[in-house]
Structures are given as C-alpha cells and as structure tokens.
Amino acid sequence: MDFLINSEELAALCGLPHNQQLAYLRGIRPYMDVKTGLVGIKRGISYQSIAEQLYIEPHQGIKSESCSRMQIRRALSALGRAGLITLQSEGLKLILKCDLATMGYFVQNKVDLNPTQQLDLSNNQQGLINTSLSKTGALKPDIDKSPKADTPLKEDNYYIFLLSQFEKFWDLYPLKKSKQKAWEAFQALNPTAELLTQIYSSLQQQIQFYQQQHNQGQWVAAWKFPANWLAQHCWEDEIQSDMCQETNNAVHKTNYQKQPIRDSFWESCKSGIEEADDSNIIELSAYRGTSQAY
Incomplete structure (x- = not known):
C-alpha cells in the first residue's frame, strides 16, 4: 500500500518515541481514506490491529515484544497532543482523522502525468491538435x-x-x-x-x-x-x-365490599325461629285486676 508523508507530518513525528512513530506510520496512516482523511470506516482498525503492526518477531539475539492495549492508548493520546490525529469514534468503533495528511493524493495520478510531459514538439500543427484531442478524451473518464x-x-x-x-x-x-x-x-x-x-x-x-x-x-x-x-x-x-x-x-376493587358470613346463615334460618316472650315484662292491666280483687 503506497501513501505519501508530507513535511508537516514528519516535523510532528520528529522527537516522538519509536512506538508512537510506528503506530502512526504502520498502524494508522496506511489505512487513511485520501478523500476524507478518516481511518477506521472503510477498513476497521482497533487497538489490537495497531498492536499487531508493532509486534517484534523473535530472531537470533532478539526477543519478541508486543505492545499492550494500554500502551496503544497512550501512543494515540500522544499523537493527538502532537496534532497528528483526532479521535472521532463514539465508543463502538475506533475512528481517527489524520489532520496533517495531504488529501486527494493518488499514486496513480503520478503515472498519468508522465505521458503528458513527453510531447514531441517537432510535430506539425495537426499533430498538436490530435494530441490535445487525446488529452481531452483522457480527461473524460x-x-x-x-x-x-x-x-x-x-x-x-x-x-x-x-x-x-x-x-x-x-x-x-x-x-x-x-x-x-x-x-x-x-x-x-x-x-x-x-x-x-x-x-x-x-x-x-x-x-x-x-x-x-x-x-x-x-x-x-x-x-x-x-x-x-x-x-x-x-x-x-x-x-x-x-x-x-x-x-x-x-x-372494581374500590366498589367491592366484603359481606359478613352471618347474614347468609341468618337469611336461611330465621324463618323457623320464633322469638319467646320476655317473662320479665308484666302487663299493667292484669296487675290492676289482681290488686282490686284483694
């Protein structure tokens, strides 16, 4: 993957620790969208993917070394303070923006410009007209x-x-x-x-x-x-x-009232019960008749 590093980016990277420089040059910058400057949308990135780019394989006399998630976080924070990147993610996906990168640069444009610089000035006017027409046709796509x-x-x-x-x-x-x-x-x-x-x-x-x-x-x-x-x-x-x-x-619960149990039994049994006269009550007329007889 080819990409261009401009002088502003190099000046901002100058003096930073090696792991921060490599995090930018290997883990972030190659995956930047040259039209928007965003990293992490078309091709997702994460702290783990950046750490994998900084992994050192074991060789003779060299031990393997890998960066932790916390080290990658610190490296991105340092790059942000240096003005190289801006964090634009909202929690679910890591999205960065390269603030100093050159926008709209394509390596293919460099190849397309070479034929235009090899014009034959010894051709006649008709040849120049044909060449201009060919340029116009090449710009249409x-x-x-x-x-x-x-x-x-x-x-x-x-x-x-x-x-x-x-x-x-x-x-x-x-x-x-x-x-x-x-x-x-x-x-x-x-x-x-x-x-x-x-x-x-x-x-x-x-x-x-x-x-x-x-x-x-x-x-x-x-x-x-x-x-x-x-x-x-x-x-x-x-x-x-x-x-x-x-x-x-x-x-419904407010209108509901609990009926006493004795009422239902009383309605079914009261017809067969006769109330007895109270023996303590004495008729006044009978008392008077008895007193006159004496």
Missing part, C-alpha cells in the same frame, strides 16, 4: 468517475450519523444491557430521520408513564432489553389502553 467516488462518502456520513443516533437512544433508554446486540438491532432498522423522531418521542412517553405509575405505587412491568425493544417495535405500543385497564381495576 476521470470526470465520469468522480460522482461514483463520492458515493462512499455518503455511506460513511450515514454510518457516523447512525452511530451518533444510537448513542442518543442508548443514553435515553433506562435499561442498559447488551449494547452490542442493541446496536445490531438498531442497524437492522435502517432508520430514517422521521422514524428516529417517532422512536425518541414514544420512548420518552413510556418513561414518563413508567415513572408516574411507579410514584403512585402501581405495579409496572420491567423494561425489556434494548435489543428486544427495538426488534419488537415497542415504540408503536399504545400507553392509553394500559392506563384505562389500570383505572377499571382500581374502580
């Missing part, structure tokens, strides 16, 4: 291919946009479990801006309803895993139906 080269830029921009939107969803979702599976489910949706707006709005409403029910002491189902919530399109669930059901259950 480059013009036709330029829109096709812009297509990966749109894909890269969409990937960065999708990654940032997923991080926004992840920060908003209450249950943070299985982030990688959630990221895969989020990618499978291939969401548009309108769908993302609908997802965020519905999720905020569900969170508000969950907190409201929890504060009122009502039972609320636990949150699903983020991957399942996305795969099952739970943002389309209606909250109003659940609220009505909870209200009906509350009214």
Whole structure:
C-alpha cells in the first residue's frame, strides 16, 4: 500500500518515541481514506490491529515484544497532543482523522502525468491538435468517475450519523444491557430521520408513564432489553389502553365490599325461629285486676 508523508507530518513525528512513530506510520496512516482523511470506516482498525503492526518477531539475539492495549492508548493520546490525529469514534468503533495528511493524493495520478510531459514538439500543427484531442478524451473518464467516488462518502456520513443516533437512544433508554446486540438491532432498522423522531418521542412517553405509575405505587412491568425493544417495535405500543385497564381495576376493587358470613346463615334460618316472650315484662292491666280483687 503506497501513501505519501508530507513535511508537516514528519516535523510532528520528529522527537516522538519509536512506538508512537510506528503506530502512526504502520498502524494508522496506511489505512487513511485520501478523500476524507478518516481511518477506521472503510477498513476497521482497533487497538489490537495497531498492536499487531508493532509486534517484534523473535530472531537470533532478539526477543519478541508486543505492545499492550494500554500502551496503544497512550501512543494515540500522544499523537493527538502532537496534532497528528483526532479521535472521532463514539465508543463502538475506533475512528481517527489524520489532520496533517495531504488529501486527494493518488499514486496513480503520478503515472498519468508522465505521458503528458513527453510531447514531441517537432510535430506539425495537426499533430498538436490530435494530441490535445487525446488529452481531452483522457480527461473524460476521470470526470465520469468522480460522482461514483463520492458515493462512499455518503455511506460513511450515514454510518457516523447512525452511530451518533444510537448513542442518543442508548443514553435515553433506562435499561442498559447488551449494547452490542442493541446496536445490531438498531442497524437492522435502517432508520430514517422521521422514524428516529417517532422512536425518541414514544420512548420518552413510556418513561414518563413508567415513572408516574411507579410514584403512585402501581405495579409496572420491567423494561425489556434494548435489543428486544427495538426488534419488537415497542415504540408503536399504545400507553392509553394500559392506563384505562389500570383505572377499571382500581374502580372494581374500590366498589367491592366484603359481606359478613352471618347474614347468609341468618337469611336461611330465621324463618323457623320464633322469638319467646320476655317473662320479665308484666302487663299493667292484669296487675290492676289482681290488686282490686284483694
């Protein structure tokens, strides 16, 4: 893989430790996209891949040596302080930008320029016209291919946009479990801006309803895993139906009154019971008649 190192990059690398220089020259710079200056989108990189580029194989009188993940992190931080790179990843994928690299450089352009410098000045005017026509014809394929080269830029921009939107969803979702599976489910949706707006709005409403029910002491189902919530399109669930059901259950429980057990037995047995007269009650008329007789 051929690439160009300019004088600004060499000046920034001057004086840095060897592992930092090799991390830039072997682990980062060869995989830079010359149109955008980004590293890690078309061909993914990681701390492990950079460490593999710095691995020293054992030879006679030389011991093998490899860099740890922490050493690679320190090397990238030092390169960032030197102004060579800028970290643009958002957690799931390592994305770097080479700030001092020359953009738009192709090694193939160097080969294409050589025939134009070998013109035969001894040819007549007709030959010069033919040569100019051949140059014009040679430039047409480059013009036709330029829109096709812009297509990966749109894909890269969409990937960065999708990654940032997923991080926004992840920060908003209450249950943070299985982030990688959630990221895969989020990618499978291939969401548009309108769908993302609908997802965020519905999720905020569900969170508000969950907190409201929890504060009122009502039972609320636990949150699903983020991957399942996305795969099952739970943002389309209606909250109003659940609220009505909870209200009906509350009214039913409020109107319910426990009937005493003795009432049912009394209704079935009271018809066969005759109340006895109270012997302690004396009729006044009978008492008067008895007193006059004496």
